[in-house]
Amino acid sequence: MKIATYNINGIKARLQTVTDWLAETTPDIVLMQEIKSLDETFPREHFEDLGYQVETHGQKGFNGVAILSRVPLEDVSRGLPGDNDDPQARWIEATVIGKQGALRLCNLYLPNGNPVELDAAGEPVAGGKYAYKLAWMARLKARAAALLETEMPALIAGDYNIIPQAEDAKNPEKWRDDALFLPRSRRAYREIVALGYTDALEASGMPPETFTFWDFQRGAYDKNDGIRIDHVLLSPGAADMLEDAGVDAWARGRAKPSDHVPVWVELDV
């Protein structure tokens, strides 16, 4: 079963790009971020006509996540547990049944966190974007831990907005004070992985300079000034199913590209 994550940066502007990519790479399941669309304005029928079940968790203008699946999805749940008052649509999960058994799919769009606002003591300013990012990551850690307590193997994938290591950036010094790379951000990410998750790309032996995002500005793609911020984390049970993983970096060079490219795994589910 081929499962991909793809921050598409706006479904309306990306419909043709995504449709062409689907035809060329034929994933069974796509976890999409930044659909920037309400549920009712998402082009559901377009993807249903291509053979996909469509589950969305949308929001007007910003954020929004969706799952496309050629395999039936069950028990769809919207919103990351831990804050019922969070208005931002950044999390959707569902169960897929394969030949061997079930797999829990979690699709996330982790907050960017910039600009970083710190008080005189160096603590994130309450109500600021960086504080929101860290609070969201604490909720993610709790959910990731809870998933390990269940019987079901789990995949947690999406746009993490985290550069895990200096090697995951062409120019790490540019990101030193950025919310994607601050020690505090990376520590929170490492704590989640350390619960018992496997980075699918790392496990499959990715080459140096494996990036998933190049900014639209300053000709970042032409200079390969990229970062790796889209990740697929696998619980131990899901890691046992891993057959292959990769990045469709070529998608960044196509017409009307997103600033992110797809990351995919092949799992023997």
Added chain:
DNA sequence: ATGGTAGCACGGCTA
């Protein structure tokens, strides 16, 4: 220090 680009939606925010 600023502005560079893109999307949504039509002003200004988000990244």
